Amino acid sequence: MDKRGLLQKLAEMLHPGPDSTEELIASLSEAEDRHLINTESRIMLEGVLRLASMTAGDVMVAAPRMDVLSMDAPYEELLYTVIDTAHSRFPVYEGERDNIIGILLAKDLLKLQRAPELNLRALLRPPVFVPESKGLNDLLREFRGNRNHLAIVIDEFGRVAGLITIEDVLEEIVGEIEDEFDDEEDDGDIFSLADGTWRISGDTPIARINETFDLQLSDEEVDTVGGLIAHEMGHVPKRGDVHTLQGWRYEVLHARGGAVKWFKARAPESVAD
Numbered sequence: 001m002d003k004r005g006l007l008q009k010l011a012e013m014l015h016p017g018p019d020s021t022e023e024l025i026a027s028l029s030e031a032e033d034r035h036l037i038n039t040e041s042r043i044m045l046e047g048v049l050r051l052a053s054m055t056a057g058d059v060m061v062a063a064p065r066m067d068v069l070s071m072d073a074p075y076e077e078l079l080y081t082v083i084d085t086a087h088s089r090f091p092v093y094e095g096e097r098d099n100i101i102g103i104l105l106a107k108d109l110l111k112l113q114r115a116p117e118l119n120l121r122a123l124l125r126p127p128v129f130v131p132e133s134k135g136l137n138d139l140l141r142e143f144r145g146n147r148n149h150l151a152i153v154i155d156e157f158g159r160v161a162g163l164i165t166i167e168d169v170l171e172e173i174v175g176e177i178e179d180e181f182d183d184e185e186d187d188g189d190i191f192s193l194a195d196g197t198w199r200i201s202g203d204t205p206i207a208r209i210n211e212t213f214d215l216q217l218s219d220e221e222v223d224t225v226g227g228l229i230a231h232e233m234g235h236v237p238k239r240g241d242v243h244t245l246q247g248w249r250y251e252v253l254h255a256r257g258g259a260v261k262w263f264k265a266r267a268p269e270s271v272a273d
Contacts, residue, residue, distance in 0.1 A: 025049060047173035056139055057132030059172060060153045060162035065240040068093055069104060071120060075112055078120075082106045084195065089150045091163060092124055098160045100127050100152050129154050132161050140169045193264075199253070202226025202260035213267070215246055225250075226260035 025046050032042045067085045069078055071094040082090070088107075091100045102124025112118055128151040130139060143149055143166040155161040189201035190212055200209070206219035206228055222228045229243050229250055230236065237243075237260050241252045247268035254261040 044173055051136045051140070051169075051172055054136045054172065055132060056130055056134040056136065056151070056153050056164050057161065059136070059168050059238075060132070060164040061168070061240050062162045063097070063160050066091065066097075066160075066163050068097060068100075070094075071101065075109075075116070078109060078112075082109055089165070091127065091150075091152060092120070100160060103127050103148075103150060127152050130164070132156070136169050136172065139164070140166070143169065196266075198265045198267075200225060200250075200263045200265050202255075202263060213248075215248075217246065225263070229263075230260065 028037070028042045028045055031037050032039060037045075067081065067087055068091045069081060071092055073081075088105065090104045090106065092102050092104050093099050094101050102121070103126075104120070104124055108123045111123060112120065125148070128148045130151045130153055132153055132155055134153075139151065143151075149166040151164050152160060153162045153164055189204040190208070191199040193199055203224045203226060205223060206217050206225055209215060209225050210217055217225070217228060219228075222231055226237075229245060232245060233241065233243050237252045237255055239252050239255055243250050249266040251264045251266075252260050252262075253264050
């Protein structure tokens with residue numbers, strides 16, 4: 001039996017509910033405008049709604065951009081990659097990069113240092129494979145139900161298309177998750193890295209970029225390096241996107257709310273040398 005009151009029924013007839021996700025999102029914007037919810041709540045609710053229509057292929061890190069470890073690499077090389085990339089989990093391949101045989105937890109690498117006689121293969125966790133078409137809702141449920149927080153994404157031909165982590169999925173709801181790149185002690189926006197590259201904040205003024213690296217980037221249309229590269233790319237940058245500007249290679253390390261938070265920049269060979 002319908003227990004709704006007459007006034008509630010009449011209100012629903014005069015103001016029917018949204019018929020689509022986009023209409024519901026528009027209703028959330030209206031609720032924000034009326035101060036019924038705050039901006040952070042609206043963004044999270046929108047993320048939850050959009051998640052239902054997204055797949056692993058939409059947010060995965062593409063295969064060419066994956067940080068992977070070779071089964072045959074020496075310990076020193078493995079350690080350098082782990083430190084340089086600062087990930088907690090790594091796909092490990094044998095032979096071809098497409099042949100993923102397991103997942104190595106960075107903390108498990110310490111066991112090789114303590115006991116060199118151990119075989120790397122014995123430290124690997126079984127890899128989890130999911131199709132590109134896997135819905136993010138279902139994937140998040142599986143991530144929550146087991147301890148495998150990284151999955152290898154496979155295309156329709158059975159080849160490795162990329163990888164996806166539970167963090168990638170959650171960031172579609174809550175935005176960029178603070179991690180090792182968000183050091184509270186960092187009070188600058190341009191940092192030199194050990195490999196000769198630079199870590200640059202997306203909101204660094206173009207004028208400072210020009211001054212620091214002796215460039216002539218235009219600041220007529222936008223003020224920041226993140227805004228300039230997004231303008232040049234013609235779309236909202238995502239993690240892993242790469243763009244070359246005046247010879248410099250900019251790779252998006254982290255993005256939040258449609259804006260780049262950190263780039264990894266590499267100078268042209270002639271400049272770097």
